[in-house]
Amino acid sequence: MNQISEFIVETHDVPVIAKPDVLVIGGGPAGLAAAVAAARYGLETILIERRECLGGVATLSEINILHTLYSSDCQTKVIGGLVEEILDRLRRYDAVYSDQGMNSIIDTEWLKIVLDELVMEAKVKVFLHTYFSDVMRDNRGNIEAVIVENKSGRLAIRSKVYIDTTGDGDVAFRAGVPTEKGNYLGLMQPPGLGIRIGGINSELFEKEIESGEVNSVLNKVMPYNGQMYPGFFWKTRHIHRNDEYMICGVRVTCVDATSGKDKTRAEIEGRCQLKWMFNILKQELPSFSNSYLVSIGEMGIRESRRIIGEYILNEDDILKGVHFSDAIAQGTYPIDIHNPLGRGIIFKYLDGKVREFKADGSVVEDKYLDLQELPQYYQIPYSSLVPKYVNNLLVAGRCISVTHEALGAVRVMVNCIQTGQAAGTGAALSIEEDKQPRDLNIGKLQSELIKQGLIIAGV
Numbered sequence: 001m002n003q004i005s006e007f008i009v010e011t012h013d014v015p016v017i018a019k020p021d022v023l024v025i026g027g028g029p030a031g032l033a034a035a036v037a038a039a040r041y042g043l044e045t046i047l048i049e050r051r052e053c054l055g056g057v058a059t060l061s062e063i064n065i066l067h068t069l070y071s072s073d074c075q076t077k078v079i080g081g082l083v084e085e086i087l088d089r090l091r092r093y094d095a096v097y098s099d100q101g102m103n104s105i106i107d108t109e110w111l112k113i114v115l116d117e118l119v120m121e122a123k124v125k126v127f128l129h130t131y132f133s134d135v136m137r138d139n140r141g142n143i144e145a146v147i148v149e150n151k152s153g154r155l156a157i158r159s160k161v162y163i164d165t166t167g168d169g170d171v172a173f174r175a176g177v178p179t180e181k182g183n184y185l186g187l188m189q190p191p192g193l194g195i196r197i198g199g200i201n202s203e204l205f206e207k208e209i210e211s212g213e214v215n216s217v218l219n220k221v222m223p224y225n226g227q228m229y230p231g232f233f234w235k236t237r238h239i240h241r242n243d244e245y246m247i248c249g250v251r252v253t254c255v256d257a258t259s260g261k262d263k264t265r266a267e268i269e270g271r272c273q274l275k276w277m278f279n280i281l282k283q284e285l286p287s288f289s290n291s292y293l294v295s296i297g298e299m300g301i302r303e304s305r306r307i308i309g310e311y312i313l314n315e316d317d318i319l320k321g322v323h324f325s326d327a328i329a330q331g332t333y334p335i336d337i338h339n340p341l342g343r344g345i346i347f348k349y350l351d352g353k354v355r356e357f358k359a360d361g362s363v364v365e366d367k368y369l370d371l372q373e374l375p376q377y378y379q380i381p382y383s384s385l386v387p388k389y390v391n392n393l394l395v396a397g398r399c400i401s402v403t404h405e406a407l408g409a410v411r412v413m414v415n416c417i418q419t420g421q422a423a424g425t426g427a428a429l430s431i432e433e434d435k436q437p438r439d440l441n442i443g444k445l446q447s448e449l450i451k452q453g454l455i456i457a458g459v
Contacts, residue, residue, distance in 0.1 A: 014147060016156045020044040020125070022427045023146060023159035025132050028056025029413045030397030030420035031165030032115055033082045037424030037452070038163075039122035043431060045424075046125045046157060048132060048148055051298075054115040056167070058413060059108050062194030062297035064246050065236050067333045067414050068102040071376035072350045078330045078377040081454035082118075083417045089114045097239050105236050132166060135174045142392045143175050161427040161437060162393045165420060168258050169305035169399035177387040177395075178308040181256070183404040187340035189302040190230070191257060193250035193270040196294035197278070202242045204287035209235075215361035217284040218249070219343075222276050231277065232338060232345045232357060244294060250274050253341055257304035266299050302338060302398075302411060309401025310438065311383035318409050319348060319368070321375020326442045327456050328426075328449060329380040329418035335408040348408075350375050379457070380410060382442060385423050391436040396423035418454065425449055 022038040024031050027049025035047040047054075057063045066087065069079040087104055090096040095110035119126055130150040138144045145158045164171035173179050182188040208214050218229050231249045238244035250273045252266040274296065281288040316322070318335055335348040343359040352369040384401040385394050395401070396419040398411040409415070425448050430437045446459045 012154070014154050014156045016145065016158055018046055018125070019158045020046045021160050021431055022046070022163065022424070023157050023161075024048065024163045024165055024424070025146060025171050026056075026165035026167060026397070027051075027054040027126070027128075028165060028167060028397060028416065029058065030416040030423070031056075031163070032118065033417045033420030034163045034165055034396055034424035034427070035124045036082065036118050036122045037421045038428045039119075039124045041425075041428035041432070043428055044125070045122075046127065046159070047119065048127050048130050050129070050131050052128055053112045054119065054126070055108070055111055057194075057300045058106070059112050059115070060298045061300035062108060062196055062246050062295065063248075063300055063413070064106050064108050066104040066106060067412050069414065070102055070332065072332050072374070073376060074102055076376065078332060078455055078457070079414055079418065081418060081449070081452050082421045083414050084453060086111075086114060086118075086417070089117065095239065099236070105239055107239050132170055135171060137175060140391075141176060141389060143171075143390065146171065160392065160431050163423050163427055164393060164395045164399065165397045165423075167301060167304065167398055169307050169395065172307045172387050172390070172393060172395055172399070173305060175390045175393060177390055177393070179305040180308065181258070181305055182303065183340070187254075188256065188304065189338045189408070190251040190253045190340055191255055191266050191270075191299045191301045192231075192248050192338075193274055193299055194246055194248050194297040195250070195274060196238070196244060196246050197291050198241065198244040198294045199291040200243050200245055201287040201290070202237065205245070205285070208285055208287055212361065214281070214285065217280055218277065219361045222273065224272060224276060228342060228359070229273075229277070230339075230342045231273070232343070249277050251338060252299070257301040263299070270299050271296065303404070303407055305399055306407060307387045307395050307399055307401050309384050309388060309395070310386045311381050311401060313380060313384045313400075313402040313406045313410065315348075315403060315405035318378045318406050319350065319352075319375075320371065321350065321378050323458050324379050324381035326382040327379035327458065328382045328385070328422035328446065328454075329415060330377045330455060330457065331380065331409060331412075331415045331418075332377050333409050333412045333415065335405055337405065337408045350378070377457070378409070380415065380419060382422060382426065382440075382445065385419060385426070386438045391438060394423040394426055394437050396420040421452065421454065422449060425452070
């Protein structure tokens with residue numbers, strides 16, 4: 001019998017279902033912000049999302065923390081705009097509280113409702129349960145249409161400007177934008193699984209974490225696969241229940257999130273690892289004796305493709321707090337690099353210190369940079385949102401133009417929302433001025449972002 005190694009698919013006509021001004025592909029934090037920002041200029045804006053709700057890792061992966069809006073010394077607010085607006089809306093529903101580090105812990109179920117409100121009020125046309133498939137390019141290399149698929153079939157959308165907020169740079173990659181993945185060896189930060197566990201004795205649990213007992217009981221071989229536990233354990237308490245926590249203690253190594261095979265392995269292995277972790281904690285920690293599993297999120301991706309843009313933001317830019325003439329966002333979250341091969345993580349802070357959690361659970365602290373004046377925040381330039389070679393495309397979120405190390409800081413949600421808001425505003429201005437996004441007047445873009453509540457020092 002002849003084995004068929006490939007098929008030639010018959011050509012079909014694909015109907016064009018819409019011709020918006022702006023098309024945003026990916027409804028996570030960056031995509032939501034991009035779509036709302038563009039639509040508030042009165043532009044017809046469509047937002048494509050593959051799942052049943054907006055919000056990405058926040059609403060689908062149980063990650064319920066928005067990191068601080070303040071400088072490293074906690075004295076000056078350096079982040080605003082849609083990040084702050086989302087938090088204000090959550091407060092109306094008693095759906096957020098601030099922890100001791102001034103981070104915001106949110107109710108991710110209420111966040112789904114808040115994000116729906118934002119897109120409806122801005123008159124964004126949302127297509128849920130809709131997957132990006134491909135791009136059609138013209139003879140100049142620009143995007144002519146995006147192909148999507150949902151229950152209605154294979155469909156085309158033609159837009160003036162496209163914004164890739166897929167997290168994996170899927171649109172940019174298909175459009176021919178150069179990309180890269182991982183560190184110098186091509187290894188990427190491992191994805192993690194967020195879960196909610198109830199019935200925990202919080203007083204005991206906090207003491208067990210502080211004493212190192214939690215790390216100690218997990219620092220062993222997992223008998224179901226013979227490998228050492230690879231996770232880095234962190235948690236946040238539920239905003240309404242003292243006995244319920246969001247826990248991130250599961251990581252799956254050697255995963256390329258742009259591979260369907262790898263993502264499937266990560267989801268299944270993640271739940272296997274979760275079962276082992278939960279049983280160990282329940283058996284060996286007094287705080288978990290009455291605990292129960294509440295929910296399991298979708299595997300949260302930390303790193304995959306990054307575009308090559310007009311500027312590649314790097315580690316020194318972050319740690320030295322470099323100011324950019326085309327800055328469109330600011331952040332304070334440190335560089336964190338999860339070991340791609342096993343247990344362990346390194347944090348590099350803006351105060352020049354480095355903290356490494358080693359494979360055995362021990363912690364080593366050192367000085368990384370010795371600066372006379374320590375930066376209180378870093379900036380993200382617009383040129384890191386502008387891809388090489390394709391004119392009518394912008395990119396926002398964790399797939400912007402950064403190095404592996406810089407991504408360790410940029411990828412968190414408060415930063416993704418800011419880059420999304422900047423991309424949506426940039427798309428709107430480019431249409432208004434009849435210019436390509438790369439040719440925008442940066443001063444006008446920055447002025448518009450400041451009017452929207454973003455904070456950009458030096459402007």
